[in-house]
Amino acid sequence: MELKGWRGCCRLAAVTIFKLKYFAMTPEKFSEINLINRIRDRFPLPGQDVIKGIGDDCAVFLMSGSKAGLITTDTLVDSVHFDLSWHPPEKLGRKAAAVNLSDIAAMGGIPSFALLSLALPESVEGKWLDEFFKGFHEMLQAHGVSLVGGDTVKSPEGIILSVTVVGEAEQNSVIYRSSAREDDLVWVGGPLGEAAAGLLLCRRKIPEDNNGRFQQLVNAHLDPEPQVNLGRLLSSTGQVHAMMDLSDGLATDLAHLCQASNVAAEIDASQLPISDAARDAADFLQVSPLDLALRGGEDYKLLFTASSDKSELLTRQIMKELNQEIYCIGKISPGQGVFLRTADQTIDISFQGYDHFA
Ligand SMILES: [Mg+2]
Structure with a gap:
């Protein structure tokens, strides 16, 4: 996972934000839950500033005063999560941002910054990219989010879009998935x-x-x-x-x-x-x-x-x-x-x- 341009502004280790939904297939068969548990076992102790590590929609970390920081990441892979034959680039751009904003929403937070990493094959055309960026920008702008960095690499085959969004909330108003009560x-x-x-x-x-x-x-x-x-x-x-x-x-x-x-x-x-x-x-x-x-x-x-x-x-x-x-x-x-x-x-x-x- 590349989080270029990010470590400077948030001192948490990227390893705390695993929501590893998609991973290269290996000869061993495993479920998504097994895979996440395997990672969790290997990285058991997040730092003192981490309020919530692996296991929720966002990782949650201490910020100054009463604020908590939220961070989430999601990856969309060509032919796995989208099909270019029916997904218009502008809507794909909106969706790449939306699925991450949804994770900030799930904690009751306010999104603020985004990073975009692109792995692109040579066949991608400038017009496709322009329309993708238009949609991505539109969705971020609608929620007051600024793009502050990312990475671009060449892909041997297929487009891979990886987005990270940072947000914030009052520490005592973050909603976790682990707090449901009987009779709710x-x-x-x-x-x-x-x-x-x-x-x-x-x-x-x-x-x-x-x-x-x-x-x-x-x-x-x-x-x-x-x-x-x-x-x-x-x-x-x-x-x-x-x-x-x-x-x-x-x-x-x-x-x-x-x-x-x-x-x-x-x-x-x-x-x-x-x-x-x-x-x-x-x-x-x-x-x-x-x-x-x-x-x-x-x-x-x-x-x-x-x-x-x-x-x-x-x-x-x-x-x-x-x-x-x-x-x-x-x-x-x-x-x-x-x-x-x-x-x-x-x-x-x-x-x-x-x-x-x-
Ligand atoms: Mg989620």
Whole structure:
């Protein structure tokens, strides 16, 4: 991991920010969780200034006064995370920034600086780059983030985009994924499964003239919107106990949150926010809308738990200040695992979302 231009301004070691989602395949088969645990075992003791090292959406470190610094990194690889045949460069630029801003949102933080590292094959054209930078700049600018450095290297094949974002929050208002409490309600910040439906539509090369019908789904995949304002507002309410963003599907991400908090969750299938467009697309694609919502990745909506009293107040406040709906989908309980309750059964769905190494 190259973090050129960064060590000078933040004295923390880069090794504390592992969210190693993507890694060159080796002959040994391992899951993403095994890989992260392996790294965690090798780097067990972060420095004194580290409040949270490996294991959350961002690493959190002490800054002067009452402030905490936040840092996160994400990598997008050609043919793994994007396909140039359908992903316009401007939207890819927006997305490369958005997925990192979403991790800052997940801690309730304010993003401030970004670094961009590019590995580019010789075949990349100047026009493609200009459009990519336009989208990247637009997304950063919309959230008041400055690009302050990065790296450029040649790639033998395919584009690799690696982005690091630094942000900040009040130390006592950072929301971790490890603080869910028994009897909390479980919430999500928007509809689920739209990006997964959009990806399937792109993969199946749904003709242009059909895209009008499914445009919001295709757009959810190509150009996700990070919920930075929602994250800040939620952290300011004092009611939210645990939070993360949804990148690998609810079944896996909620399992991470429960594991970190040492609790279980029960999700009510009938409460999952699945839009009419996603249901239409699921029907058209002959997949289950429930599968899209539970197992499809890249929703980039916030997943959070909050005490059950005053929950009406919470929904009203968010509607009033952001004109946005949030959705209660279940409850935290004692024990382990994530369970889905349907009309006729309750099943364990822990970690059944996307695994980058499965
Ligand atoms: Mg995340």
